[in-house]
Structures are given as C-alpha cells and as structure tokens.
Amino acid sequence: MRALLQQVRDRLHVIEDHLTVRTQIAAAVAVMSVVLVGTLAAGAALISYRNTAALIESSLTATASTASGRLDRFMATRQQEMKLFAEMQPMQTQWQGDPVALRSSLENLQRSFSEFAWIGYADVNGDVVAATGGLLQGKSVAERPWFKQGLERVAVGDVHEAILLASLLTQRANNEPYRFVDIAVPVRDTNGDLLGVLGGHLNWDWASNLIKDVEANDGNADATLSILSKGGMVLLGPQKETIRYGGDELARIVKTGAGTFRETDNGEQMLTAFHVGKGHRDYQGLNWIVTATQPASVALKAAIWSAQMILAIGAATALIALSLAVVVSRRIAAPIVALTREADRIGRAHGPTMLARQSGSAEVVQLSRALRSLLRRIGIAEERTKEAELRATENAMQLQEDMLKLRQLADTDFMTGLMNRRSFLAVADDAMAFCRRYKRNMATLMIDIDHFKKINDTHGHAAGDDAIKRVAEVVNQSIRTTDKAARFGGEEFVVLLREIDQETAVLLADRIRTSIESARVSHDNVVITLTVSVGLALFDESDRDVQDVIERADQGLYVAKKTGRNRTFLMPAEDQRAARAA
Incomplete structure (x- = not known):
C-alpha cells in the first residue's frame, strides 16, 4: 500500500512539473469552488426537494383526509337522521299503527334524503311491516346482518350487494350492480320496549359523486381517489373489488391512520397518500381507507424543478467561480511569467541583461530583487570573461591569419599569386x-x-x-x-x-x-x-x-x-x- 501511495505521489509530481503556476492556481481555486459550491448547491437542492416534497405529500394527504372526513360526516349525518326519525314523537303511534301511513312517512323521509335507495321498518320478528315503494314489504329480513345488529344498537354495515332488493329496483343504465351501505336503528316505544328495527340502504353512488367532487376541487387534477374497506378491498376507484393492500402493509396503514408512501403501478412510480376514517361524533366509522394517488413525476414535479433550479444556479455560480479563478490565477502568475520570459531572453537578444522590477506579492518582489542582484554579479563575471575571450579571440585570429598566410605561401607562387x-x-x-x-x-x-x-x-x-x-x-x-x-x-x-x-x-x-x-x-x-x-x-x-x-x-x-x-x-x-x- 505504501508503495502504491508513493507511486501516486511521484505521478502527481510529474504532472505538477508540466503545469504552469497559473494553471495550478486556477485548478486549485476551481476545484475548491466546485466542491464548495457543489456541496452547497447539492445540500440546498436536497433540502428544497425534501421540503417541497413534504409540502406536496402533506397536500396529497390533506386531499385524502378531506375525502375521508366528508365520507364520515355524511355517514354520521345519515345515521343521526335515521335515529332522530325513529325517536320522533309523532312516529310513536305509527310504528304499531296503520302500515299504509307508516309507508307514507318512510317515503317522505326518502324524498328528503334521496341517497337512500330503500327505507323499511321490520318488527321484532324480522317481518317488514312497511317500506318505501312497498319493496320487501311482508318479507322477512330476520337473517339480515343489519336487522340482527339493529335489534341491539344503532348499526352501520359495510358496502355490499343486496341481491333481493336489487332485483326489485330499476336496472341501472350501465348495468352495474347496486351496492348499498346499511344503517339500522332500534325502534322503541315510550316505555323503552323494543318494537322493531328501522333500516335504510344507502345507494353507494353517493360516494362516487363525493369522490368526484373532491377530485375536481383539490387542485391536483392528476390525483386519483379510491375508497378501500378495512380489509384492503377497493370499494370505489380503479381495480374495484380487488384486494389492493394486505398483510403487514395493510396493518401499517390502519395503525398509522394517515401518511404517504411510494408504490409501483405498471412500472410507474406513484405517490400515494392515505387516511383511515375513524368516524364522526356518534358514528363509530367503518375504518374506510381513502387513498389519493398521483404519478411521482407529476406529484413531485415542483420539488424536482426546485432542486434542478438550485443545481443550475450552483452550476452557474461554479462557472463564475471558474472564470474568477482564471482571472485571479493570471493576476497572481503574471509577475512570475514576466520574470520567466525576461530571464529566458537573457543571452538570446541584444540589449541590457537586467530584469525589470516586478511586484504583485512579497515573494515576487523578493525574487525579483534576488535575480537582479544575481544578474549584476553575473554581469561582472561576464565582463571579465569577455575580456579574456577577447584576448583569446585576438590570439586565435592572429594564429588563423598566420596559418592562412602560411597556407597561401605553401600553395601559391610568391611573385604572381598563381598556384605553384x-x-x-x-x-x-x-x-x-x-x-x-x-x-x-x-x-x-x-x-x-x-x-x-x-x-x-x-x-x-x-x-x-x-x-x-x-x-x-x-x-x-x-x-x-x-x-x-x-x-x-x-x-x-x-x-x-x-x-x-x-x-x-x-x-x-x-x-x-x-x-x-x-x-x-x-x-x-x-x-x-x-x-x-x-x-x-x-x-x-x-x-x-x-x-x-x-x-x-x-x-x-x-x-x-x-x-x-x-x-x-x-x-x-x-x-x-x-x-x-x-
């Protein structure tokens, strides 16, 4: 390992020897700028992304919460209306009176609350005494869960299909089966004795309208709302009547009550917010789970855009820092470059051999002084050397001239100058x-x-x-x-x-x-x-x-x-x- 580190250091020294001071300063400042700006930009982008994502998740959760609250309030209101109707003083004489009059009162109640597809009254034996539209009148509902629960308390049943009642109702235009939510209220006389059960079947279409209204007014056009039973089955929304969540995941949702998580649907990342209905006032609730789902790319678009903008600003800042690094490096290295160029010209060009004074930093000033002093000393030595060289040159030229004369004497005729x-x-x-x-x-x-x-x-x-x-x-x-x-x-x-x-x-x-x-x-x-x-x-x-x-x-x-x-x-x-x- 030590040998490897030494090789790396040697390689770095080789690279440094091939880089100018200006390049090294610019590179150092640039690296520091990029690291610092990049770290700050990345950190700010991450914080912005998380904060914006948290706001978006909170908004999506609020949408699910709004829908869930409206569901619970609606059910609480319908339950309270049924209870008040059963306890009304004028109705005390009708429960055991004329079935025709009772039916008329029930139909008046249905007209006031059109969400009820059927309202009926069954005696303690489970026989329907009166019902809206005469539907199931005279029939026994003793085995129906809503009747059994209604004998004991105010009861609300989960969404289900009532096959017998549905067969008596007008067929729907889309041929979809009727689905109902049951509300049952015990009916007692003035002495508190149980007379029977007032039951109502809410048409589940009201939930569809409520969900559509929330989707249209929640400000998230791409959010899709769904209603799930406490068992994880989709009651309303995409993939209806299928189990969407189960096991530990369902248990976590029910336990948490509200929140967000990410899931994959057909290969696409989705952001899902959920809220578990806990009832409202006297209504205990059915633990319906309302989910609001959006594609992550849409839901987190603002967060991603915010992060990208911060990163873009960071990149622009880094580029500015790089430009400043180049300018600063040139400013710092300029005196050194000037000294190097002037020193390189010494001995190559005619003229004075003294360096110009340079400034810019204390080190540059000291280096300039030291080089000028060195050149002065070299100049003195050069003058002495030149004198010696001049004397040697004169002697050499004289020797060359003598040799040339001797060669001419040897090769030419002394009288005519022709060759000998x-x-x-x-x-x-x-x-x-x-x-x-x-x-x-x-x-x-x-x-x-x-x-x-x-x-x-x-x-x-x-x-x-x-x-x-x-x-x-x-x-x-x-x-x-x-x-x-x-x-x-x-x-x-x-x-x-x-x-x-x-x-x-x-x-x-x-x-x-x-x-x-x-x-x-x-x-x-x-x-x-x-x-x-x-x-x-x-x-x-x-x-x-x-x-x-x-x-x-x-x-x-x-x-x-x-x-x-x-x-x-x-x-x-x-x-x-x-x-x-x-």
Whole structure:
C-alpha cells in the first residue's frame, strides 16, 4: 500500500512539473469552488426537494383526509337522521299503527334524503311491516346482518350487494350492480320496549359523486381517489373489488391512520397518500381507507424543478467561480511569467541583461530583487570573461591569419599569386580522376614567354619580373572561374581547362596569346612588348595520369617554339602513344 501511495505521489509530481503556476492556481481555486459550491448547491437542492416534497405529500394527504372526513360526516349525518326519525314523537303511534301511513312517512323521509335507495321498518320478528315503494314489504329480513345488529344498537354495515332488493329496483343504465351501505336503528316505544328495527340502504353512488367532487376541487387534477374497506378491498376507484393492500402493509396503514408512501403501478412510480376514517361524533366509522394517488413525476414535479433550479444556479455560480479563478490565477502568475520570459531572453537578444522590477506579492518582489542582484554579479563575471575571450579571440585570429598566410605561401607562387606546381598538380589529379570517371573533357595549356632571357639581359631582372607578373595577370583574367592557372617556374605557366572541347580550347589558348601580345610592360620609362608560345593538349583515355597530359602540352609548346614562336600548337594524343610505343 505504501508503495502504491508513493507511486501516486511521484505521478502527481510529474504532472505538477508540466503545469504552469497559473494553471495550478486556477485548478486549485476551481476545484475548491466546485466542491464548495457543489456541496452547497447539492445540500440546498436536497433540502428544497425534501421540503417541497413534504409540502406536496402533506397536500396529497390533506386531499385524502378531506375525502375521508366528508365520507364520515355524511355517514354520521345519515345515521343521526335515521335515529332522530325513529325517536320522533309523532312516529310513536305509527310504528304499531296503520302500515299504509307508516309507508307514507318512510317515503317522505326518502324524498328528503334521496341517497337512500330503500327505507323499511321490520318488527321484532324480522317481518317488514312497511317500506318505501312497498319493496320487501311482508318479507322477512330476520337473517339480515343489519336487522340482527339493529335489534341491539344503532348499526352501520359495510358496502355490499343486496341481491333481493336489487332485483326489485330499476336496472341501472350501465348495468352495474347496486351496492348499498346499511344503517339500522332500534325502534322503541315510550316505555323503552323494543318494537322493531328501522333500516335504510344507502345507494353507494353517493360516494362516487363525493369522490368526484373532491377530485375536481383539490387542485391536483392528476390525483386519483379510491375508497378501500378495512380489509384492503377497493370499494370505489380503479381495480374495484380487488384486494389492493394486505398483510403487514395493510396493518401499517390502519395503525398509522394517515401518511404517504411510494408504490409501483405498471412500472410507474406513484405517490400515494392515505387516511383511515375513524368516524364522526356518534358514528363509530367503518375504518374506510381513502387513498389519493398521483404519478411521482407529476406529484413531485415542483420539488424536482426546485432542486434542478438550485443545481443550475450552483452550476452557474461554479462557472463564475471558474472564470474568477482564471482571472485571479493570471493576476497572481503574471509577475512570475514576466520574470520567466525576461530571464529566458537573457543571452538570446541584444540589449541590457537586467530584469525589470516586478511586484504583485512579497515573494515576487523578493525574487525579483534576488535575480537582479544575481544578474549584476553575473554581469561582472561576464565582463571579465569577455575580456579574456577577447584576448583569446585576438590570439586565435592572429594564429588563423598566420596559418592562412602560411597556407597561401605553401600553395601559391610568391611573385604572381598563381598556384605553384605542388598545389596545381593536386588539383589537376582530382580533375583528371573526375574526367575519367564521368567521361568529361579536360585540356592543359603550357605557356612560355618568348625571348625572356633577352628581356633580362637587356632590361634587367626587375623588368623580367614585371613581365612575368603581367603575363600571370593576363592569364588569370582570361580563364574561367572553374579553370586553374599556375606558375611552374621561371617564365613557364600551366593552365588547366575543365569541361571543354578541342575547338573551344584552341580559341581560348589563342585569346590568351593575343591578349598577352597586346599587353605592354613599362619599366624605367621603357615599354617592353611581350609574346608567348602555347602548347595545348587534350585529355585522352590512354593517359596514365595528369603528367602525360602536361608532358604532351609541353611537347606542343616545344613545337610552337621551333616553328616561329608567338603561336599555339595542339599536340595530338596519337603522337604521344606512338612515341610511347616506340
């Protein structure tokens, strides 16, 4: 583990070394800003979500509670009405009187409370004495639960289907069966003796209307209300007459009495609020469970929106913080960057080598001072070094100049400045190897001053030297830059002509000869005329080396001398081959 941590630290150091101070400061501030703002935004979003969700859940619970309360109040009112009707003084004479009159009174009661589908009075034996519409009149209801309970107390029965009564009523338009809630009240005389039971069947449609009214006015258009029995069966609402909750879940709902929870319906998350009816006043209640259900996406839309807005504000704040981090990092790093750039230019550009003073923080000021002081010390050392380098450079330049002079003395003729024999032969050997390798042409001229001994004898050796210099000057000016000229000794010169054919070589040789003939040498107010003889030889494949070409040119020079001087003679290679063969 320790080795792994060390590897991580080493990796971080490598990354740090590749990041600028500005980037590191910006990254640090950005990370802190994002963490702090993100934490605050996430916390605020969570709190807002929970609070808003709690308000929404409370509102949904209030809707279920409202519906449950209205159910209990309705039942309590109907129960109280039945009880008051049974105890009315005018009715004391009718319970055991004319059944027709009793029926009329019961029908008047039904018209006042239209929710009752049937109201009837049965004696203690369970025989129906009178009933609205004459329904079940004369029939026995002794086995009915409502009658048995009504003999003992005011009783309310849960929702059920009354098959016998339903068969006597008009068939409903939707063909759904009639469902009723029973209310039974014991009937006693003035002495308190039990006379019978007053029973009423409430048409369950009133609950449907009540639920619709609550759904329409609860402000939650997508809330769906349901009524469940205490056993978990759906009495009204989606999936009617099915068991919606049971076991521990039902026990928890009944025990809690009111609250919210989430459930899944057909793969969709639903938010469900519930309220268990506990009765109202004298009405003990049937523990009906009223649920209000909404899709979680709809119910918690406001909470989700609130959280998203807070997160969006947090993100915007984080972006602003990032921008400020970049600005601050640039401001802090600017003096360091400036020092780095100026330090990098030292030694690369001309001008002063002193850093400009930088400010921005105490550390930057101290660093600027330290670097300026260091540069001053370096400047002194550099001045001393420059002085030493200058002396060394001067000595080196003098040595180089001396070496160049020595090399020139070694490679050139001291009088004419042309190449000497040694340097010329080296160049000529390379030229001949090139011509042999690449099948190129080359020619050699041997030039000799005519009657040179007579010039020396007549005008002196100084005049002879001037003549040699003048001939060298004309030869050097007449040849191309690729050609080479040398003084072989005395009044004799040799010229190497590269990349040239026979015709051009002859023309060039004659041009040199005529140029020298036109030239004049003045010495002690005496004008000396000059002529030269030229021997010409072209490179041939049979030549063993450059000496063969020079020798052939020299033979041509000999012929030119013997045939009258001041002329050019081309010595063919065949003559040399013939002589070599002989």
